[in-house]
Amino acid sequence: MVRSSEDNEKKNLVNKLKDVEISAxxxxxxxxxxxxxxxxxxxxxxxxxxxxxxxxxxLSVVVKRVVFQLHSSFNNPTRxxxxxxxxxxxxxxxxxxxxxxxxxxxxxxxxxxxxYHHLKLYPEDDSGSMSVKKSxxxxxxxxxxxxxxxxxLFARVQGHPAVIVPRLPAxxxxxxxxxxxxxxxxxxxxxxxxxxxxxxxxxxADELLKLAAARQQVQAQIARVRRxxxxxxxxxxxxxxxxxxx
Amino acid sequence: MDAKDILGLPKNSLPIPPEKKSRPQKDSQRxxxxxxxxxxxxxxxxxxxxxxxxxxxxxxxRQKTENEKITWEWLSFTSSARKxxxxxxxxxxxxxxxxxxxxxxxxxxxKSVDVIKYTDEEYEKHLTDPMIILLCQEWTKEETDELxxxxxRFDLRFVVxxxxxxxxxxxxxxxxxxxxxxxxxxxxxxxxxxxxxGHPLVKDPYNISQEVDRKRALxxxxxxxxxxxxxxxxxxxxxxxxxxxxxxxxxxxxxELADTSNASPERMEKAAAAAETASPSNIQATSGVAPxxxxxxxxxxxxxxxxxxxxxxxxxxxxQMVQAASSSAGLRTIKRVEQFLxxxxxxxxxxxxxxxxxxxxxELRKEILTLLNLQKLLQTKxxxxxxxxxxxxxTPDTPKGLHCxxxxxxxxxxxxxSFRAISxxxxxxxxxxxxxxxxxxxxxxxxxxxRPRKLKATDS
Numbered sequence: 174m175v176r177s178s179e180d181n182e183k184k185n186l187v188n189k190l191k192d193v194e195i196s197a198x199x200x201x202x203x204x205x206x207x208x209x210x211x212x213x214x215x216x217x218x219x220x221x222x223x224x225x226x227x228x229x230x231x232l233s234v235v236v237k238r239v240v241f242q243l244h245s246s247f248n249n250p251t252r253x254x255x256x257x258x259x260x261x262x263x264x265x266x267x268x269x270x271x272x273x274x275x276x277x278x279x280x281x282x283x284x285x286x287x288x289y290h291h292l293k294l295y296p297e298d299d300s301g302s303m304s305v306k307k308s309x310x311x312x313x314x315x316x317x318x319x320x321x322x323x324x325x326l327f328a329r330v331q332g333h334p335a336v337i338v339p340r341l342p343a344x345x346x347x348x349x350x351x352x353x354x355x356x357x358x359x360x361x362x363x364x365x366x367x368x369x370x371x372x373x374x375x376x377x378a379d380e381l382l383k384l385a386a387a388r389q390q391v392q393a394q395i396a397r398v399r400r401x402x403x404x405x406x407x408x409x410x411x412x413x414x415x416x417x418x419x
Numbered sequence: 420m421d422a423k424d425i426l427g428l429p430k431n432s433l434p435i436p437p438e439k440k441s442r443p444q445k446d447s448q449r450x451x452x453x454x455x456x457x458x459x460x461x462x463x464x465x466x467x468x469x470x471x472x473x474x475x476x477x478x479x480x481r482q483k484t485e486n487e488k489i490t491w492e493w494l495s496f497t498s499s500a501r502k503x504x505x506x507x508x509x510x511x512x513x514x515x516x517x518x519x520x521x522x523x524x525x526x527x528x529x530k531s532v533d534v535i536k537y538t539d540e541e542y543e544k545h546l547t548d549p550m551i552i553l554l555c556q557e558w559t560k561e562e563t564d565e566l567x568x569x570x571x572r573f574d575l576r577f578v579v580x581x582x583x584x585x586x587x588x589x590x591x592x593x594x595x596x597x598x599x600x601x602x603x604x605x606x607x608x609x610x611x612x613x614x615x616x617g618h619p620l621v622k623d624p625y626n627i628s629q630e631v632d633r634k635r636a637l638x639x640x641x642x643x644x645x646x647x648x649x650x651x652x653x654x655x656x657x658x659x660x661x662x663x664x665x666x667x668x669x670x671x672x673x674x675e676l677a678d679t680s681n682a683s684p685e686r687m688e689k690a691a692a693a694a695e696t697a698s699p700s701n702i703q704a705t706s707g708v709a710p711x712x713x714x715x716x717x718x719x720x721x722x723x724x725x726x727x728x729x730x731x732x733x734x735x736x737x738x739q740m741v742q743a744a745s746s747s748a749g750l751r752t753i754k755r756v757e758q759f760l761x762x763x764x765x766x767x768x769x770x771x772x773x774x775x776x777x778x779x780x781x782e783l784r785k786e787i788l789t790l791l792n793l794q795k796l797l798q799t800k801x802x803x804x805x806x807x808x809x810x811x812x813x814t815p816d817t818p819k820g821l822h823c824x825x826x827x828x829x830x831x832x833x834x835x836x837s838f839r840a841i842s843x844x845x846x847x848x849x850x851x852x853x854x855x856x857x858x859x860x861x862x863x864x865x866x867x868x869x870r871p872r873k874l875k876a877t878d879s
Contacts, residue, residue, distance in 0.1 A: 196733065196774065214456070266456075282730040314771050316733040320726050337774075377773045380766070384779040387763040391786045398793045405800045 189321045195330060196319065196337045197235055198227035201273060202312030204371050205294040208264070209305035216264045218294045221368060222271055223260030227314060227375060229366070230335035233257045235281050235317070242272040258366055268292050280326045281319060288315070314375045488515050498522070500529035534571040535601045545603045558596055562586060570597060591630050598625035660747075667716045674719070717743035734768065737777045744785050752791060759787045 205220035212218070224239050226232050239259040243250040244267065252261050273288040293311040316337075319326070330336040490513045495506045499522050511518055537546065542560055562585075569580040575597075581590045602620045609615040616622065643651070721743035725736050745753050757767055765783065769776045 198773065277730065284730065286730055286732065288732070316773060317730065318725075318733050318736060319730055321729065375771045377771045377776050380769055380771050380776045381779060383763075383765055384776065384783055387760075387765050388779065388783050388786060390763065391759075391783065391790055395786065395790050395793060398790065398797055402793065402797055402800065405797070409800075409803075 188324045190324060190327055190341070191321060193322065193327070193339065193341070194318055194320045195322050195327065195339070196316045197232065197335055198314070198316045198337065198375075199232065200225050200227050200312050200314050200372070200375065201288055201290055202310065203271075203290065203292050204368055205292075205309045207294075207305060207307070215266050217266040219262065219264045220292065220294060221260050221262040222273070222290065222292065223258065223368070224273060224275065224288070225258065225260075225372070226335040228334065229369060229372065230333075231257050232259060232335055234330055234333050234335055235277055235319070237276045237278045240274040240276065240285075242274070244269040260368075266294070268294050275317070280323060280329070286317060308371050310371050310373065312373050312375075489513070490516075492518070494518060496523055498526045500526040532571070532574045534567060534575070535604050536567070537600070537604050541604060541607065545607050546600050563596065563600065566593060566596060567600075591627050591634070594630070595625055595627040671716050671719075674723075717746045733772045733774070733777055737769070737772060737780065740777075740781050741784055744781065745788065748788060752788070755791055756784060756787045759791075760784070 201222075201224040203220050203222040205218045207218055208216065222241055224232065224236075233256065236257075236259065238253055238255045241252045241254070241261045243252065243263070246267075247263065247265070254261060269292055271290050271292055273290060275286045275288070277285070290313065291311075293309055296307070296309050327338065327341075331338050491510050492513050493508055494511045495508045496511075497504065497506060513519075542563070546563065547560075565585060566580070569583055573579045573583075577590045577593055577597075581588065581593055584593065598620060602624060605615050605618060605620055606612060718740065721739045725731060725739060745756070748756070760767055760783070765780075769780050772780075
């Protein structure tokens with residue numbers, strides 16, 4: 174009796190939720206510090222490239238490991254980071270493109286996802302006032318979208334701060350979350366990362382406001398042009414009528 | 420070696436790992452040949468492009484033949500390609516005293532065409548030409564004989580043959596006579612018609628009228644003016660669009676998109692029917708309708724492809740949807756949309772691409788496309804109406820340099836609306852090259868603060 178219900182649960186966990194998407198907002202980028210007195214010709218900066226949750230939450234709920242592919246002049250240019258925080262620190266002098274590959278847990282996806290980030294060490298204003306205190310930070314915001322996740326995955330990530338999970342329509346029932354997972358969630362909250370002070374906070378509010386304003390303008394202009402078109406059509410109608418009828 | 424053994428030192432010195440570590444990093448990031456790093460930075464971190472030098476290893480090694488003695492001798496030779504016994508001389512590579520044997524190496528290239536030779540009886544039986552082709556006379560035996568002799572001599576190069584032919588015949592006529600004669604002889608000589616039915620001469624006979632037409636058409640295309648070329652290109656692109664919408668309608672029916680496929684095939688049929696009347700205004704209307712149809716299908720296809728991906732980045736998804744939405748727009752239109760976005764102070768790629776932001780961005784782009792299409796439509800309608808109006812009235816605020824069309828419309832349109840329409844037209848169509856004198860400034864003093872007015876959200 175017990176076995177059959179367990180089997181049923183396992184089957185349900187694999188079912189895909191149609192027209193549902195969950196997303197994990199991430200920020201990836203680098204932060205670099207000039208080494209000042211300690212800088213040599215080939216080790217002038219210390220930099221860290223990373224992938225983090227947008228609100229500094231723990232991404233390991235979906236991400237299994239992250240692979241950073243560095244410039245071939247680095248020793249072992251393929252660096253794998255197996256646990257959060259998914260970051261890599263190195264020292265050097267050159268800026269180059271880093272290929273970041275996110276590998277997910279098996280219930281999330283079999284295929285990895287690729288990101289590209291251009292490592293920035295030197296500040297935009299090359300006025301030359303380099304300071305050891307000043308850091309150069311370049312971050313990009315993006316969201317990893319998981320389309321039609323399995324029920325098991327949905328249940329697992331529900332409630333986790335790193336993942337945006339929509340409310341399911343009525344009628345869906347999910348298997349309960351095991352107590353183990355809940356515990357793990359509480360433990361791994363890396364709020365004590367020293368780099369946190371430099372992280373940018375991305376807010377969608379600004380962009381949404383601008384977009385809404387822009388849309389209103391465009392809609393107003395569309396209405397105007399439509400009015401003109403109908404007026405012209407009206408003119409044409411008049412002109413087509415023979416003079417006797419006017 | 421023995422000394423080292425005695426002293427107890429290791430035979431090979433140990434490699435020094437740390438030096439090697441830093442050196443490779445130095446070398447490849449530095450890129451060799453003693454250019455200092457600062458110079459490197461000037462050129463942008465990449466060496467100035469040079470031709471890659473030849474790697475010596477890639478070149479073939481010279482084959483040294485030490486066991487043979489090679490001399491070169493000036494010897495005579497004959498060629499089987501010649502009918503006489505002319506002896507010519509050339510340098511020959513002699514190996515170990517024995518000259519090479521064999522025919523002249525280029526003799527094998529002496530190929531010629533097998534031109535059919537008919538006898539006189541055959542001529543009288545089959546080939547006397549009863550037909551009078553086009554304007555000229557029929558073919559006499561002398562002419563036919565001459566033709567065949569020239570064909571043999573010049574290897575069927577009809578242009579040369581036409582040049583040398585005694586009577587003036589066109590290339591098509593010569594070809595026609597030659598091929599029809601050859602065909603007739605072939606069929607006549609064959610034991611049964613079935614034997615020769617596979618022969619290319621029999622299978623595809625020369626069609627003189629088709630050839631004449633084809634060459635005429637080619638010469639017309641070659642001598643087309645630029646104006647005509649453009650017109651042709653436009654008509655072809657309209658036709659292509661209509662074909663594509665029909666294809667898309669078919670694809671939509673096959674796919675499992677119930678809503679779009681229900682609506683679009685009916686509209687597709689009407690659009691297709693309208694298009695077949697082939698009048699310009701109809702083509703305009705259907706091309707207006709058709710892109711909207713194809714956009715719906717493209718968007719659905721893009722969404723489906725994203726769903727199959729399962730895991731993707733939202734920026735990637737936005738790119739796909741933007742591409743799908745602009746699929747019917749040309750490159751110029753896409754650039755204008757981007758210009759518009761920049762004027763509205765909106766990022767071309769959102770800095771914070773959340774679900775809501777991406778959706779809004781996509782909708783905004785679609786609306787801008789709609790606006791641009793409507794403006795284009797308005798422009799063509801105004802151009803159409805300019806031919807109808809004769810008088811044009813001047814309102815006090817109108818500078819003289821304005822386009823006549825807009826002035827004429829003003830008599831029917833209230834001032835406020837028309838002014839703003841012009842300003843939006845002007846702003847939206849900045850890359851239009853239709854500039855008259857004195858048009859740089861805003862249309863009237865009252866509109867001097869055009870820019871800030873445009874940016875207000877409530878601008879009715």
